[in-house]
Amino acid sequence: xxxxxxxxxxxxxxxxxxxxxxxxxLLERLGCxxxxxxxxxxxxxxxxxxxxxxxxQTVARHMITTFEEEEWVVTPSGSCATMIHEYxxxxxxxxxxxxxxxxxxxxxxxLTQFIVDVLEIEDVGATFHGSVTYHSSCHMTRLxxxxxxxxxxxxxxxxxxxxxxxxxxxxCGFGGTFSVKMMPISEQMVDEKxxxxxxxxxxxxxGSDLGCLMNIGGRIERTGKPVEVRHIAEILNSREETVx
Amino acid sequence: xxxxxxxxxxxxxxxxxxxNTFMRSxxxxxxxxxxxxxxxxxxxLGTWEDWxxxxxxxxQHTLDNLDFYLQxxxxxxxxxxxxxxxxxTKEEANEYIQSVIQRKEAKxxxxxxxxxxxxxGMNEAIRDIGCEVIESDLGEWILQLDDHxxxxxxxxxxxxxxxxxxRETFREKRAYDKSSDPQELGRFAREQLRQDFxxxxxxxxxxxxxxxxxxSVSLVTNEGNARMxxxxxxxxxxxxGMERIVPTWEELDVLVSMLCRSAVGQKLTSYVTGLxxxxxxxxxxxxxxxxxxVDNGRSKILGTKYQSALQCIRCAACINVCPVYRHVxxxxxxxxxxxxxxxxxTPLLEGYENNKELPFASSLCAACTDACPVKIPLHELxxxxxxxxxxxxxxxxxxxxxxxxxxxxxxxxxxxxxLGGKSAGPVVDKLGSKEGGGPGPMKLWTQIRTLPSQKGxxxxxxxxxxxxxxxxxxxS
Numbered sequence: 001x002x003x004x005x006x007x008x009x010x011x012x013x014x015x016x017x018x019x020x021x022x023x024x025x026l027l028e029r030l031g032c033x034x035x036x037x038x039x040x041x042x043x044x045x046x047x048x049x050x051x052x053x054x055x056x057q058t059v060a061r062h063m064i065t066t067f068e069e070e071e072w073v074v075t076p077s078g079s080c081a082t083m084i085h086e087y088x089x090x091x092x093x094x095x096x097x098x099x100x101x102x103x104x105x106x107x108x109x110x111l112t113q114f115i116v117d118v119l120e121i122e123d124v125g126a127t128f129h130g131s132v133t134y135h136s137s138c139h140m141t142r143l144x145x146x147x148x149x150x151x152x153x154x155x156x157x158x159x160x161x162x163x164x165x166x167x168x169x170x171x172c173g174f175g176g177t178f179s180v181k182m183m184p185i186s187e188q189m190v191d192e193k194x195x196x197x198x199x200x201x202x203x204x205x206x207g208s209d210l211g212c213l214m215n216i217g218g219r220i221e222r223t224g225k226p227v228e229v230r231h232i233a234e235i236l237n238s239r240e241e242t243v244x
Numbered sequence: 245x246x247x248x249x250x251x252x253x254x255x256x257x258x259x260x261x262x263x264n265t266f267m268r269s270x271x272x273x274x275x276x277x278x279x280x281x282x283x284x285x286x287x288x289l290g291t292w293e294d295w296x297x298x299x300x301x302x303x304q305h306t307l308d309n310l311d312f313y314l315q316x317x318x319x320x321x322x323x324x325x326x327x328x329x330x331x332x333t334k335e336e337a338n339e340y341i342q343s344v345i346q347r348k349e350a351k352x353x354x355x356x357x358x359x360x361x362x363x364x365g366m367n368e369a370i371r372d373i374g375c376e377v378i379e380s381d382l383g384e385w386i387l388q389l390d391d392h393x394x395x396x397x398x399x400x401x402x403x404x405x406x407x408x409x410x411r412e413t414f415r416e417k418r419a420y421d422k423s424s425d426p427q428e429l430g431r432f433a434r435e436q437l438r439q440d441f442x443x444x445x446x447x448x449x450x451x452x453x454x455x456x457x458x459x460s461v462s463l464v465t466n467e468g469n470a471r472m473x474x475x476x477x478x479x480x481x482x483x484x485g486m487e488r489i490v491p492t493w494e495e496l497d498v499l500v501s502m503l504c505r506s507a508v509g510q511k512l513t514s515y516v517t518g519l520x521x522x523x524x525x526x527x528x529x530x531x532x533x534x535x536x537x538v539d540n541g542r543s544k545i546l547g548t549k550y551q552s553a554l555q556c557i558r559c560a561a562c563i564n565v566c567p568v569y570r571h572v573x574x575x576x577x578x579x580x581x582x583x584x585x586x587x588x589x590t591p592l593l594e595g596y597e598n599n600k601e602l603p604f605a606s607s608l609c610a611a612c613t614d615a616c617p618v619k620i621p622l623h624e625l626x627x628x629x630x631x632x633x634x635x636x637x638x639x640x641x642x643x644x645x646x647x648x649x650x651x652x653x654x655x656x657x658x659x660x661x662x663l664g665g666k667s668a669g670p671v672v673d674k675l676g677s678k679e680g681g682g683p684g685p686m687k688l689w690t691q692i693r694t695l696p697s698q699k700g701x702x703x704x705x706x707x708x709x710x711x712x713x714x715x716x717x718x719x720s
Binding site: 020036042050058174185190217 | 255258259262567568570571572604605606607608609610611613614627629630631632633634635640642644645648649651652653654655656658661662664665666668669672677679685688689691692693694695696697698699701702703704705706707708
């Protein structure tokens with residue numbers, strides 16, 4: 001199966017290579033040929049959610065063109081996948097681009113959704129020794145409608161103990177530019193999230209969106225809590241000998 | 245009071261909300277209780293999503309044919325002796341209500357809970373003509389006693405107060421000397437209110453739904469006070485938002501079910517009252533029944549991309565799941581309509597000038613959209629507001645226009661985008677973990693959190709290097 005990776009700007013330009021590397025290695029291990037179109041940039045969500053729709057449209061056109069010829073597009077982010085699914089709305093009066101946008105949306109999947117729904121695999125053969133709790137990110141859960149896939153995959157990871165996060169579907173307070181525009185409110189939200197994570201006693205927080213993880217992880221680090229933060233691709237790509 | 249409850253700037257209100265730890269624990273506790281009850285009572289139906297589809301369809305159909313149903317309602321109410329008045333503005337509504345009160349030479353009005361009367365500032369208008377207004381809903385009565393503290397929730401107006409604070413208000417204003425036990429507090433309020441019910445000249449209610457086919461007003465309550473308001477005074481006024489209508493009793497049945505379950509997690513509230521004007525002499529019915537239908541900006545929303553906001557049945561399910569409301573409370577919104585629906589509705593009814601921040605006071609987590617029993621796409625409407633503010637209102641005031649234009653240029657020109665990513669790296673590496681480190685938005689980010697540090701370990705480089713290696717491997 002030919003999979004084209006949309007890496008997302010956070011995994012590309014902000015985080016070290018580990019999340020992207022894990023995504024590629026995991027998909028390859030599951031039998032996919034992974035390509036990486038170098039022209040790709042950002043999904044445009046910062047502009048879209050801030051009300052700059054002309055700007056979002058410019059970015060969307062670029063991304064649609066970049067991935068036009070690809071068979072499947074997979075991204076390690078529920079939120080960025082959701083944004084691509086919103087593209088058709090950016091072209092209400094432009095049939096040609098709307099149709100192209102619909103085509104891209106139809107073949108774009110979040111990573112765990114792709115593994116469970118398209119590859120129909122739940123046991124990826126991973127081993128991760130540790131107690132883990134999982135934050136269900138908002139866009140992935142409520143807008144993309146992917147609730148169960150990450151749990152199904154984590155359940156089969158050998159050595160991993162999963163403790164349910166209380167209020168797991170409550171927003172962590174990231175919300176893109178919300179995190180800075182409404183910083184005082186975002187701070188209260190992320191503090192409550194961190195408190196719930198601590199209550200689980202888990203030593204590792206896992207999520208499928210680097211936006212949320214950057215927010216929660218950044219707060220955890222600033223406040224000196226002893227919790228490690230990992231993207232689900234890193235967990236699913238872990239093996240007995242190489243805990244990446 | 246009218247729709248606006250505070251003239252303080254947005255971030256001052258938010259700051260006050262966040263500092264108020266009493267209020268916040270009351271709010272988060274109430275959210276958890278209400279949301280838990282709602283989840284149980286909707287799960288029990290088994291087919292909640294079908295119910296939502298059906299309710300949405302009813303609301304959309306009614307709004308698409310609002311002129312027809314309003315006329316049908318008004319004709320049916322008038323044919324049975326009801327006095328129907330269409331008020332285009334809040335001033336027109338208040339003047340009409342004042343004129344009824346003056347004609348009756350009323351000295352005291354007792355009223356049931358109603359958001360639209362708050363919206364139009366009816367109580368002040370009545371006091372202005374020298375008539376007393378008594379709130380009879382327990383929550384509203386508490387707020388009225390507490391020097392007209394504004395409501396912070398559309399179903400549970402005194403949600404921000406705990407029982408100790410309520411006891412204190414009762415003691416200070418009404419010489420209450422008993423405990424903060426809710427039963428005892430409730431009994432005291434009932435005793436106090438009983439006299440007002442008996443001596444009031446006019447009773448005023450809101451209207452949950454008006455039934456077009458019979459010209460009736462229906463009220464959904466738990467305390468029974470609305471029955472007293474509508475049974476004892478000789479003159480009765482119901483005030484309704486013009487969108488608050490259902491075609492027949494059959495649709496009323498569906499929407500009342502949705503309202504009760506979504507608002508308080510009950511199959512039905514203790515009282516669901518249907519009031520139809522009647523000319524027949526009946527000692528248990530009011531002699532005069534006035535119905536004031538309020539537009540106050542609603543008709544301007546009809547036919548626009550915001551029309552779905554008028555589907556709202558005021559259940560507060562969106563408020564009960566909102567993480568922003570949870571931490572800042574209702575008063576932070578500066579409007580009698582708080583939470584997600586308030587952030588959508590307030591700028592529509594009152595304009596953007598005082599409400600520009602409201603559409604941005606959401607992380608767009610979409611919990612509201614998911615919770616809404618009539619499927620208003622609340623988070624999408626917030627984005628629509630943002631779009632209108634950016635395109636027509638001179639921007640959000642967050643100074644992001646240049647940044648967003650720059651972003652769009654870079655994100656459609658890969659080389660520049662990559663260059664931007666690369667050059668930001670060292671800045672983040674150096675300042676990302678420093679409190680308040682970095683320029684612009686990064687400074688706001690790092691005030692409370694660190695940023696991940698890439699230190700040159702970029703995915704793109706890894707992938708390219710691997711491809712090169714693979715090509716070399718294949719060549720040899």
